[in-house]
Amino acid sequence: MKRVRNILFLVFAALLSVLANGQTTVKGVVKDNKGKAMPGISITLKDTYDGATTDSSGKYSFKTTEKGEQLIVASSIGYKSFEQKIILDGTTQTIDISLKEEITELRAVVLTAGTFEASDRKRAAVVLDPIDIVTTASANGDITGALKTLPGAQQVGESEGLYVRGGTAAETKTFIDGTLVNNFFFSSVPNIAQFGRFSPFIFKGTVFSTGGYSALYGQALSSALILESIDLPDQSSANIGLTVLSGSVGYQHLAKNKKYSWGGSYSYTNLGLAFAVIKQRQDYQKVPAYHNADANFRIKTSKTGMLKYYGYFSNNRLAFTTNSIDSLGYKDRFALGNTNVYHNLAWRENLGSRWKLNMGVSYTNNKDDISSSMQDNNKNEVLLGGLEFKRFNVDVKGNYFNAKFVLEKRLKGLSALRFGSEYNYSNDKSIYTDYNGNKYPGSVKEHINSVFAEADIYITNDVAAKAGTRFEHSALLDKTNIAPRLSIAYKLGKGSQASLAYGIFYQNPERRYLPSTSSLTFMKATHYIAQFQKVANQQSFRTELFYKKYDNLLKTAQTTGQETAINNNGFGDAKGIEFFWRDKKTIKNFDYWISYSYLDTKRDFLNFPFAITPNFAAKHTASLVTKKFVQKWKMNLNAAYNFASGRPYYNIGFDGANYKFNDRGTIPDYHNVSFSINYLPFIGKKNPKAFAVYVLQVSNIFNIKQTYGYQYSYNGYRKEAIVPTSRMFVFLGAFISFGVDRSDEVINNGL
């Protein structure tokens, strides 16, 4: 027995020694390029099963029976994979590995200075989700309404547009799929801010730059609003909308092969019902009524390519009277008719070998027919001595064409080179008819040609820069400009980064002050921005310090009763600090953001006698936006509070030689509290037959008196506050969309 046991032992020993001789131990430590141990890294002997994963101190060790020359591979997402030859000869091999970080979108620092982004991309610049645009209580479903709750934008209520960091609304330009949009808002009406023309639902991404934006965009001194339209819809659908203001129908068809889609919608808006319930300051002879129609198609031209068309038509009219400030017992009448046609065609394609093409064309045709006159109490037209100028007619026709292409070459990592060209054509024709029937035609034609190039340079995941230059030539001014842009971002730690931006921005004189008898040049702004941002786990904080210098702003004078550009001797500056804090974490299902802006700005432009704080600039602006989703009720409860400290107001008179102040002061602080409820009864239902959103929105719920400024009688003796058309406003609407596969069923069920 003992003998047998010995034999057994021998066999075992032999077996073990053979096995042991056949095995090689491979071990080592994996570190990143900063020398930090990396846990969880997979180490593999290439094309074998053998390998290991590093432990918490970055160490690994495994045994292999493979022999001879082999490759050892270490890989991890976000790092360049490591390969090294090793000879397996039974002796323990120690292979220490250093992995180099790959520059990836997820880890790399993001160039965020001056930029707010609303999109689904996982980037640090993203502070809003696309849905935030429509669920911000004070936004009234308008894109710019939501952006006004971000730092940098003013709460200006008497006219439309984004007034950014001491700039006028005209200093903000809007781009859809890369090309410039003229007439983004409905045509101006005195002292009543107009809405944007486009539904927020046609866009999937919004980038709001409050300064220092890319060389791909130009002709905006202060700000660029860059919108990206949606690609193919998820499914075919039909939708109807019914609100106190409007009715709409639409249809979207998605091809079975999901390669293309087409669709269109029509809406009719009539403010009659709302105005009957909510008393307006104006007495409407023709209640604002709008016909809007749009059509689109989207074609997948390849795996990565997409061709998109969006066409828009709108026709609207309105006429109202207000008690005349110039002559007691009389009324001022204002009437506007507008027809606007907009086409946008955009194409993007990957051309292979990391080349990418983006191109687009857009065309706008806009007609405004404005008439002004005075009426007596019986609504008969009158012509009062000394106030004859108040009766006039202006016909404005604008044709705008914009074409742009951008070629992009992706270099190593995230670095990229981009260049391209842009052409802008505008032709504005107007006929001014005075009370005597004398016609004064005007015409301004402009061609702006631009070329631009920019480079994104990612040195590591922690340092990145974007450097670009833009050249523009204006045929009208017969001048050329060169606008360099630079921004740098540096990662300070996990989720926190610091950014700097610098840039020169040019803009042509506004066409409403043209033609001019003198030779003009580009207006110029120079931006300096410093930003700190920290984003962590559903919370984001950012603060930005900026300085903006204006040169060559337009100065105007009165010629034949009209404000006309005379020179570029205007100037100004703006500086300030802004804060933004968003928190989705602290309270469950409750999301809020706070923004605050401090602005110190002065400028001398247009008819200002000298450099003053302009009437559109408040020193302190703040917003609190809250959103709460109540699962039980399937309701989104949104509230917003907007604040602006009193803005200055001026009555600037012309004494025949100079402009001077007839009156000046400060308007009261602005407060607005809005509330909205979105009720989504179908949310989360399995295979819902329809999807509906019911909206109730109340702006200025506390009925606070809001003053936007003052207007003066012609002689300057009387002044009147400019206030909203009504204090409180209530909006109620239902939007229902049917997945088309099931809409028959729904209709058959007697909906």
Place this chain on the structure above:
Amino acid sequence: MKKTIFFLVATFLVATSFSQSEKYIAAMKKNIADIDSALIKNDAARLVDIAASFERIGDAEKTQWLPFYYAAYCQITFSFIKNDPASNDGIADKADQLLAKAEALEKSNSEISLLKAMSASLRMLVNPMERWMDLGPKIQNYSQDAMTQDPTNPRPYWFSGVSLKNTPEQFGGGCGTAKPQLDKAMELFGTFKPASELHPNWGKQVCERDAAGCK
């Protein structure tokens, strides 16, 4: 005793001359057993190591879809256990890469479709309010695919049931709608036979537990 010696020697001989496929089967079996023991010990981090090991097998074999399938399964299960939505996108990226490799070798497979649904639902959990409109139908479609591609597979019913169970009642979830799915899954678990000992055969215990939570 001689027999014992003979047996040992034979074992030794066999062990050193394992054919490639036997080696594959042995390695897979070991890893599958490792998954079970990691789950029993509640050692989620271990799943990442096992995923890496499966991936090594897949990369070395080149023609087998199951290693990639299990690697993705380990990643996804790890992420569900970890329950840290902020990290879900990264893990889902990795899982989807692995599933693409598996799918290149095995088309229209019910088990792969199910993991695609699970990966998409990891992504949705990052920001459900914002993403459900987009991802909800995708999860639905993958689950539906999984059910039609193999009507005897209990796992798609379990996943659909457990997803419903975790959905608030107001949104059409809760035990009321989850129970029939979980019951159906339990019924199928009773008769389900995997195609081989390496093919997916997980989920019965979890399903029992989930079904027990819905009485």
